[in-house]
Amino acid sequence: MQEILDLSSIDIKSVEVYEQGVPYESFRLLREHDPVHWHPETAPDPGFWAITKHADVVAISKDATRFSSAERFIYYEEIDAESMEIRRSMIETDPPEHTRLRRIVSPLFTPKTVEAYRAYAQPVADGLLDVCLAKGEFDWVKEVCEMMPIRVFVKVFGAPDADANYLAKLANQLVAIDDPDLAPPPEAYERARARGFEPHHLPFRSPAALDLFDYARDLCEARRVEPKDDLITRLVQAEWEGDRLSDSELVNFCQLLVFAGNETTRNSLASGMQAFIDNPDQLDLLNRDRSLMKGAIEEILRWATPIYCFRRTAMEDVEMRGAQIKKGDKVVMYYTSANFDEEVFEEPERFDITRDSSAQVVFGGGGPHYCLGAFMARMQIETLFTTVLDRGLRLESAGPTTRLRTNFANGLKTMPVRVINS
Numbered sequence: 089m090q091e092i093l094d095l096s097s098i099d100i101k102s103v104e105v106y107e108q109g110v111p112y113e114s115f116r117l118l119r120e121h122d123p124v125h126w127h128p129e130t131a132p133d134p135g136f137w138a139i140t141k142h143a144d145v146v147a148i149s150k151d152a153t154r155f156s157s158a159e160r161f162i163y164y165e166e167i168d169a170e171s172m173e174i175r176r177s178m179i180e181t182d183p184p185e186h187t188r189l190r191r192i193v194s195p196l197f198t199p200k201t202v203e204a205y206r207a208y209a210q211p212v213a214d215g216l217l218d219v220c221l222a223k224g225e226f227d228w229v230k231e232v233c234e235m236m237p238i239r240v241f242v243k244v245f246g247a248p249d250a251d252a253n254y255l256a257k258l259a260n261q262l263v264a265i266d267d268p269d270l271a272p273p274p275e276a277y278e279r280a281r282a283r284g285f286e287p288h289h290l291p292f293r294s295p296a297a298l299d300l301f302d303y304a305r306d307l308c309e310a311r312r313v314e315p316k317d318d319l320i321t322r323l324v325q326a327e328w329e330g331d332r333l334s335d336s337e338l339v340n341f342c343q344l345l346v347f348a349g350n351e352t353t354r355n356s357l358a359s360g361m362q363a364f365i366d367n368p369d370q371l372d373l374l375n376r377d378r379s380l381m382k383g384a385i386e387e388i389l390r391w392a393t394p395i396y397c398f399r400r401t402a403m404e405d406v407e408m409r410g411a412q413i414k415k416g417d418k419v420v421m422y423y424t425s426a427n428f429d430e431e432v433f434e435e436p437e438r439f440d441i442t443r444d445s446s447a448q449v450v451f452g453g454g455g456p457h458y459c460l461g462a463f464m465a466r467m468q469i470e471t472l473f474t475t476v477l478d479r480g481l482r483l484e485s486a487g488p489t490t491r492l493r494t495n496f497a498n499g500l501k502t503m504p505v506r507v508i509n510s
């Protein structure tokens with residue numbers, strides 16, 4: 089007798105689920121049986137459409153007219169109008185406002201511009217690996233992945249090196265408010281309230297956003313007075329046909345960069361090493377044939393998918409695979425599921441640096457919001473893993489890993505490792 093499949097109990101939202109591991113099997117079931125799935129939420133949250141097929145993630149990402157980022161932002165949570173105005177950055181706008189912002193900032197993130205930042209990334213990778221190799225046993229996440237993107241960033245920003253730890257802490261506090269090990273301390277909430285900000289009005293509902301705003305404002309002000317050769321100066325001066333970022337657009341954009349550029353990149357460096365520890369033949373293969381590096385980066389990205397999902401809001405009624413999406417409905421695109429869609433990636437659960445992973449949707453499914461930092465992320469992944477190979481570094485696990493308690497960033501919190509050969 090055929091069993092009746094009950095998909096109503098599938099939970100792909102709770103932080104507890106993701107703390108245990110990515111729910112790949114739930115995603116597989118949804119892709120196979122109900123790819124546009126109505127997922128209930130606890131009241132007052134209204135529930136949402138879970139989009140799990142690659143083709144649908146791409147279609148929605150490219151259709152900013154029917155699926156808005158601005159209307160109710162891009163996260164699960166419902167945000168009131170007042171909060172939206174304080175929190176809105178470029179990622180939460182639609183064309184034509186988005187087109188305007190993107191034109192002003194995108195010349196600062198071209199492959200050529202980013203290539204120049206490799207000169208910052210290499211010494212950072214060398215310095216971090218020097219310290220870790222001397223120890224023999226260390227935490228790959230805490231001592232390498234958490235430090236590399238933020239140290240590169242402070243150099244790109246033109247901020248003092250000494251600020252890297254402070255910014256890394258704030259970036260953690262931004263995404264991990266549900267994680268007791270990383271969440272902002274109670275004083276940070278009190279400080280925000282004393283300044284007249286309800287923390288839930290701030291990005292990620294985190295008071296750390298206020299500290300990031302302050303930091304960015306001070307840095308921008310300093311560069312306005314005394315321009316230097318750095319990204320902040322170029323942002324302050326950036327213009328498109330005479331149009332510039334306003335003060336609040338500038339500060340919100342810097343805050344977005346600190347989050348978007350760090351948590352994500354760092355998680356790809358962590359998952360990438362975990363994949364190589366679990367599949368040492370793939371690291372050997374890459375070492376023997378460095379021409380595989382470009383493809384390996386795409387496979388590391390697909391494997392890691394550092395952001396699980398982003399949301400859109402339907403601006404009109406839309407029928408999709410037989411489901412009736414109504415105007416105003418919340419629609420959540422699961423990049424993690426799309427990157428394991430067997431219609432696009434054969435045997436997706438196999439980590440294989442020789443496969444063609446170029447269709448991955450790690451940076452979004454295309455369209456106007458496609459990640460501005462994609463070249464920068466790839467450059468850092470390449471720099472770190474090339475340095476690992478050049479040094480003949482091989483690692484093994486030295487204890488269990490722990491995962492971030494969040495339903496948003498696919499990240500490892502700790503990853504003890506031991507050097508087995510260098």
Ligand code: HEM
Pocket residue numbers: 149157162178179180190344345348349350352353356393394395398450451452453456457458459460461462464465
């Ligand atoms: C592996 C690392 C990264 C991942 C997985 C990632 C992921 C994403 C995704 C999925 C989006 C699309 C948002 C949407 O469609 O709503 C996005 C947008 C964005 N990312 Fe990244 N990102 C990464 C690295 C970076 C870096 C290094 C930077 C900064 C240099 C950055 C800056 C941005 C910005 C500014 C946007 C908004 C673009 C827009 O709205 O037009 N990202 N990213």
